[in-house]
Amino acid sequence: MQNSCLHDRHDKGDIGLDTRSNRVIGSHTNMTGVSTAGLTLDLGDDGPMTRRLTTALRDAVRDGRLPPGTALPPSRQFAAEIGCSRWVVTEAYGQLVAEGYLQATTGAATRVRDIRGATPLRPLGIPPAEPRPRFDLAPGIPDLSAFPRTRWAEAYRRAVLARPTGLLADRTPIGIADARAVITDYLVRTRQVREDPTQVMVSNGAGASVGWLARVLVRLGHRRIGVEDPSWPGLRDAARRAGLEVVPIPVDNHGLQVSRLDDHPGIRAVITTPAHQFPMGVALSPDRRLELIDWAERVGGLVIEDDYDAEYRYDRRPVGSLQGMAPDRVVLVGSVSKSLGPAVNLGWVIMPQWLIMRILAGDLETGVGPSVFGLEAFAIMINEGWYERHLRGMRTAYRKRREAVAAAIEEMLPDCRISGMAAGLHLLLELPAGTDADGVVDRAAAQQVGVVSIDRYRLRSGRNPALVIGYGNLRSGREREAVGLLARAIRRT
Ligand SMILES: Cc1ncc(COP(=O)(O)O)c(C=O)c1O
Structure with a gap:
């Protein structure tokens, strides 16, 4: 009703306000008037008139088209000129008074307040993501064109519809128990991990997991952490940001040179990629796997196993996880970044019982998990056999x-x-x-x-x-x- 009323009278729902001399001369009811008046408010044509008028006035105050001190027309007059009920204008004025853009004084005009002290919105200056090159030979990204859109959308739809209303308040920072059990089952089957679902925590990906684990290590008194040299910066930077000093441990054709860990007696944790060293591409040799577990036992330490792309092995079955050999000393970190894509933002951590106990005892922070819907959708993908x-x-x-x-x-x-x-x-x-x-x-x-x-x-x-x-x-x-x-x-x- 208000819309049509407005359109009948003004081609595009525009009103004109002359803001010269701090006085509103009045709004104009025809397009000629708009073009000669100082200010044009674009009311758009979508949504209730109160909201459109409020938005148009707020925008004009924010960007300075309505300078501080400007008096707005009396509501009755403004409403008559726009062709809407007075109530619409008083509501819009009232809202902007409450927000601090306008000032109402009894017996005087409503005026624009000075908001120049408020921080203006400026572009952050972060460059937009670079478009990927035509021939993408950079490592780290799976085939984005093969993302299973239809399956994922169906799984997500089901997850949203199935979630009980009462549980919409629940963020579940370590993940929903049922979904964690499904992921556990999958990892036992495909990665030969050894764990109980209560040892699995979901996260926003491997980088997020390592950041969180590094913060836990700092709380446990660690100051330094060994990382493979060369290695993916994403994980070592996460450890660094958590406050750990990163110590490079060299890699050769058999993977991490485990014996070099002993050059650094203060180190009790190391991040490694045993199934497929990144970027050298070698697997940690069987001898070194045992040597690494020995080292962790000897120093009472922790091996963080970055199991980032173990799904893909071409000459034989994927090398089983190190975690499966020493569940008390190895934390396995995985994600769907190489199987579905980094945008899904979903990963997992499998931790030793003793670490879980420390976390549950309350003296260590819990992680920040992904959306419950994403997690549920992933569990549905696994249960339906779509993921595999x-x-x-x-x-x-x-x-x-x-x-x-x-x-x-x-x-x-x-x-x-x-x-x-x-x-x-x-x-x-x-x-x-x-x-x-x-x-x-x-x-x-x-x-x-x-x-x-x-x-x-x-x-x-x-x-x-x-x-x-x-x-x-x-x-x-x-x-x-x-x-x-x-x-x-x-x-x-
Ligand atoms: C060695 C390595 N680990 C882990 C990841 C995955 O990290 P996220 O799960 O945080 O995407 C990548 C991604 O490029 C990687 O190269």
Whole structure:
């Protein structure tokens, strides 16, 4: 009713206010009047008139079009000119008086207050996310085009509809018991973990889990933590932010050099990637696995096992988790970032009983978990078999893509060596000695090929130039083209 009333009288629902001289001259009832008057309020045409008028006036005060001191028209007059009930105007004025934008004085006009002291809204200055390059050979991202949208949407829909109203108040920082049991079951089946569902806590991903665990370690008196060199910065930065000093422990062809932990007697915790070292791509050797567990027993310490992409192993079944061998000394950290995508924001931590007891005893903080709906949706994906079906399909797709990339490299870059490609979504491309890897990265970027130098993951400068090539998010069929452009960037042709 109010809408149509407004539109009958003003083409676009605009009103004009002359704000010169601190006096409202009045609003105009035709478009000519609007164009000659000082101020135009765009009332839009969506929603109740009270809200539209309030918003338009608030916006005008905020951006200075209605300067401090400006008197607004008496409500009766303003309403008559807009063609709405007086009530609409008094409501809008009343709301803005309550919010502090206007000031009402008995017997005088309602005026605009001076809000210049209030912090204006400015762009944060954070650049928008970079679009991914046409040929995405950067490691870390799975095939985003294969995200199981329909299944996920269906699982999420079911999760939302099934949640009892009374439980909508419950944030469940460590996750809903039933969903945790489903995840536990899945991990026992696929990763040979040993645990009870009460030892599983859900999180927003591996980085969030390590940040939380690092804060727990600080509370337990840890000051330093060992990290693999090279390694993914996401986890070591999370430990650093929690207040731990990060100590680089070198990696070789058998994975973490466990004996080097003894060079640092103060260290009682280490973050490692035993199933598939990132970025070298090797698995921790069987001897080193036992050596690492011995070390943890000896120092009364903790191994944080980053199980980030163990779903993908191409030459045999995935290497079982270290946690399954020493559940009292190993914390397993996993997420769906490589199986579904980082945007899902969902991960898990499996902890030793003694650590759980310390946390439950109340002297340590609990984590901050993902949305209950996301967690429930993930449990539904597992229960319906959709998650594992997705993984099976992706394993086949990645295997093909990996073979195509390797074949193209062998053909076009015969003087480069490939390693670490038995598992996961990336391989290591060792460049001829003396190659400037950063230069290659820049030249490749200019050709819309995204690659990363291993130096980005090193803590201490290394000698051998190499690129970490991820093929997870490279479009199928583009392998030869991408490697061809990369070869030109390496050869500077
Ligand atoms: C080595 C490693 N661990 C873990 C992750 C996953 O971290 P999040 O679960 O926080 O996305 C990544 C992602 O790139 C990674 O490269």
